[in-house]
Amino acid sequence: xxxxxxxxxxxxxxxxxxxxxxxxxxxxxxxxxxxxxxxxxxxxxxxxxxxxxxxxxxxxxxxxxxxxxxxxxxxxxxxxxxxxxxxxxxxxxxxxxxxxxxxxxxxxxxxxxxxxxxxxxxxxxxxxxxxxxxxxxxxxxxxxxxxxxxxxxxxxxxxxxxxxxxxxxxxxxxxxxxxxxxxxxxxxxxxxxxxxxxxxxxxxxxxxxxxxxxxxxxxxxxxxxxxxxxxxxxxxxxxxxxxxxxxxxxxxxxxxxxxxxxxxxxxxxxxxxxxxxxxxxxxxxxxxxxxxxxxxxxxxxxxxxxxxxxxxxxxxxxxxxxxxxxxxxxxxxxxxxxxxxxxxxxxxxxxxxxxxxxxxxxxxxxxxxxxxxxxxxxx
Numbered sequence: 412x413x414x415x416x417x418x419x420x421x422x423x424x425x426x427x428x429x430x431x432x433x434x435x436x437x438x439x440x441x442x443x444x445x446x447x448x449x450x451x452x453x454x455x456x457x458x459x460x461x462x463x464x465x466x467x468x469x470x471x472x473x474x475x476x477x478x479x480x481x482x483x484x485x486x487x488x489x490x491x492x493x494x495x496x497x498x499x500x501x502x503x504x505x506x507x508x509x510x511x512x513x514x515x516x517x518x519x520x521x522x523x524x525x526x527x528x529x530x531x532x533x534x535x536x537x538x539x540x541x542x543x544x545x546x547x548x549x550x551x552x553x554x555x556x557x558x559x560x561x562x563x564x565x566x567x568x569x570x571x572x573x574x575x576x577x578x579x580x581x582x583x584x585x586x587x588x589x590x591x592x593x594x595x596x597x598x599x600x601x602x603x604x605x606x607x608x609x610x611x612x613x614x615x616x617x618x619x620x621x622x623x624x625x626x627x628x629x630x631x632x633x634x635x636x637x638x639x640x641x642x643x644x645x646x647x648x649x650x651x652x653x654x655x656x657x658x659x660x661x662x663x664x665x666x667x668x669x670x671x672x673x674x675x676x677x678x679x680x681x682x683x684x685x686x687x688x689x690x691x692x693x694x695x696x697x698x699x700x701x702x703x704x705x706x707x708x709x710x711x712x713x714x715x716x717x718x719x720x721x722x723x724x725x726x727x728x729x730x731x732x733x734x735x736x737x738x739x740x741x742x743x744x745x746x747x748x749x750x751x752x753x754x755x756x757x758x759x760x761x762x763x764x765x766x767x768x769x770x771x772x773x774x775x776x777x778x779x780x781x782x783x784x785x786x787x788x789x790x
Contacts, residue, residue, distance in 0.1 A: 470626030474617035
């Protein structure tokens with residue numbers, strides 16, 4: 412009887428103890444999960460320091476004036492006296508055509524001119540005699556006019572042959588190609604033995620007294636560039652920056668790349684900038700006062716890859732909130748200019764991919780930032 416009465420009393424005592432123990436373990440587990448959800452992050456304070464930025468465009472050094480030289484007459488190329496890269500002086504002989512046909516033409520016209528001059532001289536003297544006979548009324552006026560007309564025709568024929576002979580001499584001189592200015596040969600299109608047509612390209616001669624940088628600008632950046640604008644140019648082989656000035660902006664876009672060709676005249680470093688070298692044009696951007704943040708602070712969601720975001724820390728609740736930003740130019744030191752932030756805000760600069768909206772965070776100690784270990788942990 413005593414054993415039967417003791418069992419209900421034992422269960423009555425044990426059940427509350429087990430329940431209390433279970434509730435205690437559950438509370439500890441919840442506290443442990445809450446503490447694990449507070450994620451440590453690295454944060455920086457956004458300052459109002461202005462960060463000047465520059466836009467850069469790749470380009471190529473070219474001569475402002477490049478002339479395609481060609482013969483003014485047709486013929487077979489006998490000799491080419493220069494090669495690519497050779498400097499030439501004004502008046503220097505560059506190439507020679509076979510001029511035998513043109514010399515023969517000159518000889519033939521010389522003979523015709525001599526014959527016409529002899530006829531003209533004879534008819535002139537003959538006309539003088541007929542003028543005396545007309546004065547003496549030995550011949551009639553129509554007879555005199557006939558001899559006068561013959562002399563006039565002979566004289567004009569002599570003048571025409573003299574002009575043809577001068578043209579033949581010019582044609583003969585055109586069989587030699589001379590440089591019309593100082594420069595350097597940048598391209599060759601023919602070789603000795605080739606039969607050329609009049610005006611066919613033979614070589615390209617570039618002047619060295621004025622050099623330019625040719626670069627392409629996308630259409631959404633075209634409004635930022637003006638003629639006579641000062642820019643800086645650096646060479647791939649030389650870190651120095653040389654002054655240049657925008658000379659020309661294309662009025663139409665390239666049909667393939669949809670970019671506009673811009674030409675800048677080089678004002679310094681003409682000796683260092685060789686034709687064909689790779690150059691970089693540095694141009695001050697309009698957003699010189701944009702706020703710069705580390706690249707590690709930028710992140711995007713998987714379902715919205717085109718929307719760039721950053722995490723801002725609420726210093727009162729120690730939680731994070733995502734804020735959209737607009738990216739600008741990439742700067743030195745792995746930074747980027749952005750729009751949409753203000754000075755004084757606390758920005759998460761590392762660990763941004765593992766955060767969630769409204770998540771509690773813990774800032775590192777000794778960083779000079781508010782000592783905040785998360786709102787849930789403080790409770």
